[in-house]
Amino acid sequence: MIHLAIADDQKLFRQALCLLLKHEREFCLDIQAENGPQLLQLLENAKTLPHVVLIDMDMPEMSSIELNQQLQQYFPSIKVIMLSLDSSPSLVSRMIELGASAYLLKNCDTEELISAINSVYHTGFYANHQTMQAVQYTAILKxxxxxxxxxxxxxxxxxxxxxxxxxxxxxxxxxxxxxxxxxxxxxxxxxxxxxxxxxxxxxxxxxxxxxxxxxxxxxx
CATH class of the missing domain: 1.10.10.10 (Winged helix-like DNA-binding domain superfamily/Winged helix DNA-binding domain)
Known part of the structure; x- marks a missing residue:
């Protein structure tokens, strides 16, 4: 069983994502949060930490970069999947460099999301065509x-x-x-x-x- 957490300030999107994941037998959704500080607080009080957390890139109160760093420091066992509307190569590559295990666009299909969660849980990362192109593009610039x-x-x-x-x-x-x-x-x-x-x-x-x-x- 793969234990999950979700942090997204858009209530409708968060609820829809929760419903989708709850229909998958291999997933157990333990935590829902609407911002970074709330997620960290819920993790502090959790009896069992999630294996994977899905984080919206654009939330109020705490930037996704700061939240990712906090998770890396205080909850290093948790794998992070970033969800975003921004597909810019520099941002994708930067989030991977900062320790995110995967970067997905919010308009990805259900099959890719499920595949990404499973891959991150079992191997530690997931990289689709877009992510690898972003990494290569950034590598050329550097x-x-x-x-x-x-x-x-x-x-x-x-x-x-x-x-x-x-x-x-x-x-x-x-x-x-x-x-x-x-x-x-x-x-x-x-x-x-x-x-x-x-x-x-x-x-x-x-x-x-x-x-x-x-x-x-x-x-x-």
Whole structure:
């Protein structure tokens, strides 16, 4: 069972989204909030924390960037999916850089939303065509950083590179362990080393690094 929370100040949209998610057997909607401070308060008092929280990009009282940072700091186990009407590449890429596990437009279809939630829960991230294009676009604009990216790439071992590619292909720790004949603990150790070497916060950050450094062919 995947436990969820929703934060959106638009009551009609929030209620419609709640009804939609409640019809999915694998989801359990635990928390509804209309702004960032209310969400944080509800999380503080929650007996069980949600696995994934869906956050509207444009809410009053607290910016989505600040809310995302608060969640990363105080509730690091919770995965964040951003919901927005803004598809600008710079914003999409920035939110992924700040630790969001996925970025979806509010007009996405039901199948994609459900797929994104499942992917974020099982693998730590979800990236659709739009997200990957935004990441690539931003990477081109930041080409001046390529030297430092190359230096980091040189420090990544062959085994870590294998695991990074599998992470980009949305394989879970268990699936990677099975394919490489390693223990899940060993795979997690390599994953932690990758996070340190690339200065990434989470799995989405690793994918972002791999795309920017040209280590992974997205085949868009």
């Amino acid at each position: 080409a001046a950083r390529q030297k430092s990216l190359s230096e980091i790439t040189l420090s990544i071992t062959k085994r870590e590179m294998q695991i990074l590619e599998m992470i980009c292909c949305e394989l879970s720790t268990a699936e990677i362990a099975e394919k490489l004949y390693l223990s899940a603990r060993t795979v997690e150790g390599h994953r932690k080393n990758l996070l340190l070497k690339t200065n990434s916060h989470n799995t989405a950050g690793l994918v972002l690094f791999a795309v920017k450094a040209g280590l992974f062919d997205l085949k868009l």
